[in-house]
Amino acid sequence: MNKSNEENPFVPEPARIVRKYDLSDDVRFFQIRFVDMEKALSMRYLPGQFMMLSIAGAGEAPFSISSTPSRPGLLEFCVREVGEVTRALFRLKENSIVGIRGPYGNGFPLDKIKGNNLIIVVGGLGAAPLRSLLLYALDNRDNFGNVYLLHGARTPSDMLFKEEFLELKERDDLQCLLSVDKDPTGDWPCYVAKVTKLFKYVKNVNVAKTYAAVCGPPVMYKFVIEKLVKLGIPKHQILMTLERRMKCGIGKCGHCVVGHTYTCIDGPVFTYWDVTNMRELI
Amino acid sequence: MAAFKIKKKRLKELIDSLTKEYRVFIPVESDGVSSFKEVTSDSHLPTINSHNTDRPPKEIFFPQTETLFTYKEGKISPPEQPNTKYRTPNTDKIAIFGASPCDVKSFSLLDRLFGMERNVAKCSGYKDAYWINRRTNALIFTIGCNYPLSTCFCNWLNGGPFTKEGSDLLLTDIGEDFLVEPCSQNGEEFIKTKGLPIQKAAKVDIKRASTVRKEAESTLSEPVDITSLKEGLDTLWDNPVWNEIAYKCLSCAACSYLCPTCYCFDIQDERAGNARGKRIRVWDSCMFSLFTKEASGHNPRPSSKERMRQRIMHKFNYFVENLGDFGCVGCGRCIRSCPVNMDIREVINTIKNVKLTISNEK
Numbered sequence: 001m002n003k004s005n006e007e008n009p010f011v012p013e014p015a016r017i018v019r020k021y022d023l024s025d026d027v028r029f030f031q032i033r034f035v036d037m038e039k040a041l042s043m044r045y046l047p048g049q050f051m052m053l054s055i056a057g058a059g060e061a062p063f064s065i066s067s068t069p070s071r072p073g074l075l076e077f078c079v080r081e082v083g084e085v086t087r088a089l090f091r092l093k094e095n096s097i098v099g100i101r102g103p104y105g106n107g108f109p110l111d112k113i114k115g116n117n118l119i120i121v122v123g124g125l126g127a128a129p130l131r132s133l134l135l136y137a138l139d140n141r142d143n144f145g146n147v148y149l150l151h152g153a154r155t156p157s158d159m160l161f162k163e164e165f166l167e168l169k170e171r172d173d174l175q176c177l178l179s180v181d182k183d184p185t186g187d188w189p190c191y192v193a194k195v196t197k198l199f200k201y202v203k204n205v206n207v208a209k210t211y212a213a214v215c216g217p218p219v220m221y222k223f224v225i226e227k228l229v230k231l232g233i234p235k236h237q238i239l240m241t242l243e244r245r246m247k248c249g250i251g252k253c254g255h256c257v258v259g260h261t262y263t264c265i266d267g268p269v270f271t272y273w274d275v276t277n278m279r280e281l282i
Numbered sequence: 283m284a285a286f287k288i289k290k291k292r293l294k295e296l297i298d299s300l301t302k303e304y305r306v307f308i309p310v311e312s313d314g315v316s317s318f319k320e321v322t323s324d325s326h327l328p329t330i331n332s333h334n335t336d337r338p339p340k341e342i343f344f345p346q347t348e349t350l351f352t353y354k355e356g357k358i359s360p361p362e363q364p365n366t367k368y369r370t371p372n373t374d375k376i377a378i379f380g381a382s383p384c385d386v387k388s389f390s391l392l393d394r395l396f397g398m399e400r401n402v403a404k405c406s407g408y409k410d411a412y413w414i415n416r417r418t419n420a421l422i423f424t425i426g427c428n429y430p431l432s433t434c435f436c437n438w439l440n441g442g443p444f445t446k447e448g449s450d451l452l453l454t455d456i457g458e459d460f461l462v463e464p465c466s467q468n469g470e471e472f473i474k475t476k477g478l479p480i481q482k483a484a485k486v487d488i489k490r491a492s493t494v495r496k497e498a499e500s501t502l503s504e505p506v507d508i509t510s511l512k513e514g515l516d517t518l519w520d521n522p523v524w525n526e527i528a529y530k531c532l533s534c535a536a537c538s539y540l541c542p543t544c545y546c547f548d549i550q551d552e553r554a555g556n557a558r559g560k561r562i563r564v565w566d567s568c569m570f571s572l573f574t575k576e577a578s579g580h581n582p583r584p585s586s587k588e589r590m591r592q593r594i595m596h597k598f599n600y601f602v603e604n605l606g607d608f609g610c611v612g613c614g615r616c617i618r619s620c621p622v623n624m625d626i627r628e629v630i631n632t633i634k635n636v637k638l639t640i641s642n643e644k
Contacts, residue, residue, distance in 0.1 A: 008411040010350045010549075010561075011358060056353045057559050059551045061577070083577040097356050218580055245576050247549045250408035252395065253566070254546030255573060257592075258582075260600035265407075279519045280582055 009250050012054050012099030013039065015075075017092055023078055023160040027125065028090060029066075030077045032100065045069050046107025047132035048213075048241055048269045052249045053077065054099040058088035062246045062264070064129035065103065070139035075100070078128045078160055104249040105268050108133050108239060113211045117145035119202060119233075121224050123152045123195055123216020127160045129241045129268075130215050141173055145209060148175040148202055152195025152216070156180050156188045166190075177201055195220070199227040207232035214240045225272055238272035242281065285483040285491075286462040288453075292479035293460075294327055297379060299478065304377035304421060307342050309335045318342055318378065332428040332455060334382035334613050338542035342378060343389065343416045346539075350412070350549070352560040377421040383445045383452075384436045384611040386424045388542035390448040393417060394605040395545060421468055424449035425460070428498050433614030435627055437505040441612055443498040454491040461491040506630060508598070508608070514633060515599040519591075523636045527629055528590035530622045535567035537616035537624070538593065543601075543609045546573070568592050594629060 019031040032053075034040040045065060054060035061083065067076035081090045092098065118137055122130050137144050149168065153159035159180065166189070168176045177198040179191035191198065195216075212228050214221065221240065228238050244256035244263040256263035259278045275281045288296060300306045306321040308328035316329055317337035351358050397409035398417055426444035427434070436442055446452050450469035453460040461483055464470045473480070518524075538544040548566040553559040566573060569589050575581040583589050601609030610626070617625050 009408050010411075010563075014356065014358075054551075054561075056356070056358075056557075056561075057551050057553045060549060060561070080577075086577070099358065217578075243576060243578070243580075244582070245574050247547070247566075252408065252410060252545070252547075253549065253563075254568065254596075255548075255566070257596070257600070259595075260603040280588075 009101065010248070012052065012060070012101040014097050015100045017094050017096050017098060018074060020094055023162075024158050026082075027078050027080045027160055029160075030079060030089070031067075031074045032077065032098065033074050034100070035097070040073055043072070043075075043103070045103035046110060047136045048107040048129055049103040049105045050129075050249075050268065051075065051077075051100050051102035052104065052246075053085070053089070054101075055085055055088040055092070056099065059085050060099075060247075061085040062104070062249060064132070064241070064268075066128050066131045068132050068135035068139060070136050078125070078131075080125055102249060104264055106266065108213060108241075108269055110136070114140075114143045115145070115209075116237075117147070117205055117210040119148040119150065119205075119210060119212040119228070121150045121195065121212060121214045121216070121228075123220040123224075124154070124158065125160070126215030126217075126220075126241075127151070128215075130213060131161060133213055138168075138171075138174065146175065146205065147173070149177065150195055150198040150202070151176075151178045152181070152198075152220075153179075154181050155184060175201070194223075196223045196227050199231065202231065205231070208234070211237045211239060214238065229272075235273040235276065236271045239269055240272065240275070241268045242270055243268070284464075285488055286464075286473060286480045287456075287459040287483040287487050288462055288478075288480045289459055291458075295479045297321060297328070299475070300377050300379065300421075304375045306377045306379060307339065308378075309380045318381075328380045330380060330425060330455070332425075333431050333434070334384060334427065334615070336540075336615070336618075338385050338388065338540065338613065338615065339378055339381050340385070340388065340392070340542050342376060343413055343420070344392070344545065347562055347564045348412060350561045350563055352558075354558045356557070375419045375421070376416055377423070379423040380425045380453075381422060382427055382613070383424055383443060383447070383449070384434075384441055384613040385542050386422055386448040387441055387445065387611045388448075388613075389417070389422070391543050391601075391605065391607060391609065391611070392545055419468075421472060422448060422450045423453060424451065425453045425455065426495065426498070428455050428494055430498060430502055431614060431618075433617040434502060434612060435505070435614060436612035437499070437502045438508055438627075438630075439608055439610055439612045443502070444495045454494060456487055456490040456494055459487065461487050506627070506634070508630060508634075511608075511630065511633065512599050512602045514636075515595055518633065518636060521636055523632060524587045524591045527594070527632060528585075528587040531569070531586045531590050531624060532622060533569045533571065533586050533589065534621060535569040536619040536621065537626075538567040538569055539565060540615040540619050542611060542613055542615070543597070568596070594633070598630070 014035045015032045018033050021029055023029050050062045050064045052060050053063050063077045066078050079086050120130050120134050137147050168174055179193045179198055180188055183192045210233050212233050214224050246256045246264050247253040249264045251262040251265040258281050301321055307318045309316055310319040311329045316335040318339040396413035430443050446465040450466045452463045452465050464473050546566045547563045549563050551561050574583045597609040
């Protein structure tokens, strides 16, 4: 019998919160591991995929995976405290058990991106899925051309993974461009500008051999995509990971449908070509 | 295929014999509402209305509220699991006696979505164990509609008051008897069961059935041709016609709750104390604004216009794209239940006319 027929995809597996710490006022970082060690080490996933995380009694919600599959064992998530599930998650201590199921979604098309330049454009919580892709590219550095990180946050204290990304500035195989919209304390060591202003540092790229990956608040997409299109990157090489209310993660419950596609199985990674051809996507 | 007949007086015997092997569901009227109920020892005969019930039998396979699993002290148990954690409830076989052809067709459509083995189209690769466990080996006795309602339009959708899609046996009311025609292998097998109160049909019975069917079909209104409706909708996304269609919609969702092919659901947790509770799934509807509202507050379908467009597009465009048929069987329940008299047939006509205007302008 087909394996997926025997299994019941609605039932989560127990997993343990190994470590947690705050990334900003309302965003917390969680390292989670399947209780079943074999499962923890054997789970395969792609950057850009997500998992359904559940807290018994509070419910279940989808979260992008922030860790990279090139470092197996631990799954990492950044979570903003904003609803019932996340409030319950924030109350949990290290060593608590949660339920997880997945991975779901298409993820980034690594096979296509490999061998090309990669421009990663992050706005705010967009770091959650894109950190996975960035770390994957850095762990497999030889498989990629030039790699750029264009990162925007409102203020230095809103920036997720601040120390980690600031350290990346030391690397000479990554163009790490970090900016904040405002710098109230005046000690921010990088750019103070909108993320779109960072494109002037992206020079002399062979656009035909370049992929871009974008994730941020809905308002950011329009302006960032304008820049990428102006740069000359083909529409189908501009990748974005999108958000929708999701419930089942397996293309049944209907919440995340956009046109005839389901964000949970056909996405959440879509190309700009998809976006221009499918209404309501962003 | 051979035809048989059963005396109406002997229906109870047939149903009694079914209950030995199946959980049997029959149409029953209570408080003026007809719906399907499970036969218990004291229950009566099915209410045969010669048209579809008020509530569709969808809930037999896809209950309005269903426990996905229970949890206790961090331990998760799918309900009534005998051996493995992957069992879902109800491995008992289900028989439905007296469903209408439109509703039976809806089972086949939902089979495609939920990933039944025999009818796999695009089901995202994930199979829904709860639906499949109930559907597997289910036996469906369809009763054709001698008197379709004025709201019925199954004939627009490749259906009719006596179509067989999804049925195991089709019954036709021919007066004192039902003509019984097996129309699947399961149906053929069942008819061989020893001691059934049935006999071979005579030529005159078959002729009578054919007359009854013709009469029933003639009472339906002339079908509107919707073969190019999907393609028409492809061009209508930005059309102002959606304002016109949606302006009176109250977003009450009665249409989708009573729709035999609507399947959207929500997943929620119900607490029963601190460490105990269950995760349930409940019917949901794209007509509610909360259906798409994200935690951040962003809502991709903020007004009834977008939601109405979604429902119509889903049934007549996306469903065709993904599952190969219209997501509507023409049962007419949405027309009967709408508090503001929205008529999906008028919506279809409006859409068709918009398309005509455009092609005339070219």
